[in-house]
Amino acid sequence: MAIPDYKLSAILNGHSMDVRSVAATKEFCILSASRDRTAKLWHPEGVKEFVNVITYKGHRNFVSCICWVPPCVSFPEGLVVTGSNDNTILGYNLQDGTVLLTLEGHENAVCSVSPGRDSGILLSSSWDSTAKLWNINNPQSSPISFNGHQAAVWAVVELCDGTIATASADKSIKLWKKNHELKTTLTGHTDCVRDLAVASIETFLSCSNDASIKLWSNNGQCLNTFYGHSNYIYSISINPAVQNGFATSGEGGSVRLWTGGDCIREIRLPVQSVWSVTCLENGDIVTGSSDGVIRVFTKDPARFADEETIKNFEEEVEKIQASSEQEIGGFKVSELPGPEVLLEPGKSDGQTKLVRRGAAVKCYSWSVAENTWNEIGDVMGANPASEGKTMYQGKEYDFVFSVDIKDGAPPIKLPYNKTEDPWAAAQAFIHRNDLPQGYLEQVANFIITNAKLDSLPASSNGFADPLTGESRYVPGSGTAVPGLPPPSSRDPFTGSGAYVTQAAISTEKPFVPHDSYIRFDQANIKAIYDKLREFNSKVGDGHNPLSDEQLQNVVKLGELNSTHDPETLTLLKKMLEWPKEILFPVLDVTRLAVRNKQINAQMFDTKYGPNFVQYLLTLLAPDNLPANIMLTMRVLVNAFSDLPGEMLVLAARETVMHSLICLTQLNNNTQVAACSLLLNLSVALAQQPDSVELAECVLQLLNKITDNEAYFRGLVALGTLLAESPNKIQLQSKIVSHTQIHSRLKRDSTTNPSDATLRKISICSQQVLRLL
Template identity: 40%
Template sequence: MTKKFKLSASLYGHSLDVRSVAVTSNNSIVSGSRDKTAKFWSPNRIDTGYTPIQTYRDQKNFVIAVLYLEPTDEYSDGLVVTGGNDNMINVYKPSEPFTTFTFKEHSNAVSCFSEYSTKNSFLSGSWDCSAKLWIAGKPNSVITFTGHSAAIWAIIQLKNSNVVTASADKTIILWNSNGTRINSLSGHSDCVRGLLDLPELNQFVSVANDATIRTWSYAGETLNILYGHTNYIYSIARCKAAGDNSFVTSDEDRTVRFWHNGENVEHFQLPAQSVWSVGCLSNGDIVTGSSDGVVRVFTQNESRFADEATLNKFNEEVEALTKQSSQEIGGVKISDLPGREALYDPGRKAGQMKMIRESGGVVAYTWVEDGDKSHWEKVGDVLGSTDKTSQDKTMYEGKPYDFVFTVDVEDGKPPLKLPYNKGDDPYQAAHNFLAKNMLPSSYLEQVVDFVLKNTQEQYVPPSTEYVDPFTGASRYTPAGGNSGQGFTGANLDPFTGGSSYSTSANQPKPSSTTVSSSEQGRFFPINSYRTFEMGDSNVILGKLKEFNGKGGDGSNESINESYLEELVKICNGPPDDPNSFDILFKLMDWPDEIVFPVIDVVRMAVRHKKNNEVIARANNGSILEKLLSFVSENCKIANNVVVALRTLSNLLIHEYGEQLVFEHRFDIVENVTALGVLNKNGQIALATLLLNICIVSLKKKDDVGVSVLADVVPDILTKLNDPESQFRAYVALGTLLTGSNSLQSEIKTKVKSNSGFVSALQSHLLSRQTDLEEKRRNCASQVQDILNIGF
């Protein structure tokens, strides 16, 4: 067990994440990808490489799961099985690109497969919370297993013929061969992602998002818990060539770990953020599928090592990504940028820019429109990355901290890590620590005391004073049902008419109070995001039911109304059923004319942290691309524009949405500058989003973004005709002017040279007829003072 795994071969051919791999007895490989294809690879018998024998393209959406069934009398070459987000199972003969059988019983994504003891048969698991047994050649499933309350992520048959399923509901269920539940097992604290049978030991193994590996007896007793991974564990595979109790696992921290007799004897990293799937060949080699779209083979056999140049290149890529995990450019972690696989996706329009992570750093590409020859063209290296590590900092989960404490909470368990930076709120740090490790809230004061004693810091409670620049009040006072992050009167619904949909039913109009400049204090800078809070999920549900069956992929297929009722629950917090998110993304494909209530569900859902994370991370942030399609000069549906602008503002209030919006800030700014004439609600939403982007650019110390916004905000302000919207644009501009010390002179020069803005500023300084115009005038006056412009 002293030999080390090294790269044997890299298989290129997929254009997006390789989500699943399966192996054959003769060491061929089947891979499934988000590019909607699966591929069959065979060893080329010349060197360590593989040759793509066939590509399977019948899946209409991402391929999540693949399986190979070994040859039988009926199918002498075996069968390839694929499943994915289109809810379909396709079965192929390996040499043929078209399906031999298609199964359509699952009502949601097909997420996993495994072999079954009967020849030509297999098991499937789905996000519809069911599992099924199939026999090739029979039109319908033979057995259906139902009992989980969330998506099924793994399924296997044990040596004793029982079936085991693992689910996002954190449980594992044992079933007999007739589909009757035997036992439900608990132990994992998060989604269970993989299962493995160890038949010689009468045991099976599970892996989960809680970063633990659990060994179980066939009766369902926990035998052991293995630790080593630091992030979600996605996959597990048996390495039979290494012994009865040997297996390999992969995870979200770029790591593959090899286990033997309960010990992690080796681990290695890949130059890709997520190692989605692993498999083990009969010769002991390990196969991986990862987020960079590459299938890789690793071996301990020196005769199958890749050549020295290939090994050096691979090691350099791993080292570069490890280093990039502590580097930033423009406030974005370099390791979070897409790799070259992102260049397979065509650009949306000529001139679009992309930053691509490469082994030597970050490279900018632009989309060149040239008919059939349109392509991404390299612009050059992007400079300005900064290494965040220092001798005085300790790295933890890719971030530098002044302190990373080791805390022993329970005997027999590995110690927990508590990261802390000087100046942080110790109560917030303690709360995050307890929440992450699912410890009782009663420990809060004890943890805070521990932090304060060990850092020798004194706790200074935050000030209770709050000057609200949007109401002119000297102290914040929450109104009934409205968040302090919202604007008074800001969320008036854009949809008018007697029977129209409304997100703020029966909302009273706010009263206005004139406040003098001296009473209201400064309107800026603002450092907390402004959101759109109001909405009635029951009203949204009514509109979804009205539109149900009128959209989708050109069909009139309706969604079960019980699913819609579960879906709208995410407006008010995390759902009971995680599959609600899948329904949400499916409904986003409704036609533009009726999709606005679906967007509004997103707007309300992302106010809640867990929802924000799930929606922002789903499908590599595809929600951002969808929202950008509505915030576009090509979108002719005013409702979609307004709600999409509001949703982008709400996304920012939690870290995953914030990072997603920040990464696409230039795309957003480019789109909003091209928008046509907006109604009052559209203008308010636009000005609010611009303010929030100013805040995040300053927060991330994004000098490039701040400089761009100094050009954009004054221009857009001149196009607004609503006093409230103009006021918010002035607040955004004032926040830029006072929030960026390093660029203040440059911003002032840019703004003062904008003759259109200077003319609008003069006009607004002279106008004070209504309360709103008075508020706008006072804010404009403060901007004038900073710019030192005299009229």
């Protein structure tokens, strides 16, 4: 049965700034909260019109969240409740906007309000890292406070069993008893958790800046993870008109509609951020976005907007999508890294990065003291490729950048000429705008990056942050799932059967571009267990031998759909500290284990993962045991089985490539592992500007390859980069300059061997040559 399409139903104009929150109330009314310091009630008029009947005022700062609290003893008509950046919560009479309730207790912005399941109970959460439970039937009573998060608490809801769930920027979800006793902490998201929604009597949903949605049981078990967004997800709402249906919204102007775990529709809006989404009882979708507009979408043709309105809306969407190809500071917005880059630690205090968020760009600075990336502000524009000068305060400049330094304040102009010392210009900017002196290096590097200076003026005494070099991380994906092409179900180490059947070979299946990750699945579990048991008695050096039962549990981690307890995974992590001489069977278990979504998430989380990846990279040293080197590569290949592992390997890709180039003595198994790793990197990075550096690594490794299966995989990696790289001309020149590889391509393309692997090489060589 065809799924009904959603179309625009109504556009609600009235707010003058971002609409940060939308909610539904009785009789299909809509509530909205905005940065313009007001909230509004929209009443349906006719079939598809809404009228602003009440504007709620009283907050001294942005209104960040809103909800409808049903009638209770003290407020028999119900209450419109808002939270604000002024740290307060206000309750209004629905009909006339009178302030009936003021709650003070949070020490920072209130970012979430929601009704509890019991009459008169209100929940709130704040940037002060707490959530609170208020009894509004007795507003003078002290709230119950839930303390324990390490960062802002973005959302709070009461689950159907009475548990209080909180979601935080510290990447965790906590479950509490109503007396503020902590029940458990849920980890799995790799970035800020932004919203929660009760899905059923026994389950709830969470969404995150890591572009994933997770389904949890009320006792804290992660039941599933859903992918579909390619950027931050800000809001999630259950659709009461669709079985197991919900809607999500986020960065990049995207709303997605889901049935169970399947994304059935994407709605694109002509905006940068869709801050909030809510579903009406009739199944209509309501959005609040960064352009200050509320939009309603419906699948009921009777409520579709008129054709002209829909046409204008669709044209606006096309324009905003085209804007992603615009340049900011000499870089195409679409070519700048997404928020995933912020998982990679900075290399020096004050290092800056430009990060794409939808059609806009934000600037971040690395703080060594805080060990985190701090947002400096929005990069509003400036295209150095444009001709002519820009006037600013009566003077012409090559560039006049606009940078948002402070939320809510107008952008500050940063003028610059190429002949100026960027540090002098940065110092003048700091003095002129009374900014902290600590901004000097950040601003100077920002100028160097955005002005795209090929060289610095002779008077310059600084250095540029290499945004186009080693810190330029742009994970790419050619699929709707953010960075998660489906892994191959075949073991790629089985030679000729790794990619194609004989029938496929005979029909010249296009091997390039390759669009999915491969992995190593095949294993002899008994042999691994026997070797672990043998080495277990030899660990020494403070490592206590494990019992047979513990060893069996560790080996079971290698089963693709295994269930495990935290203690067993802790044992595996401890075993990874075994001496290198007996480490290889532990690595073999690890490469199998990281295929499991839950294990992948824990091995490559932001706490353990970066150090784990760095440890793996040390095992790629040329003087290490060949078995350790080969199995470490297999671990890195299989890390691509899920998003956390993929992201951390991509973040360390330059070290990975350097390690592969430095390897000299490669046996056949190691050659296959190395080329498989390069193939996965090529799938991820083919459409990115730095694909040329990866191609150079592939070419250098191909010169060392003697195994035919390994050479074929390297060839597929090279062809994938050539087919999809935005720097195709440069890449073509690089391949031709490697005369040994170029000559072999020509030679292999003219052969017609009977051997299956050589036949694949011949066909792939022909395909690569066509791209040249």
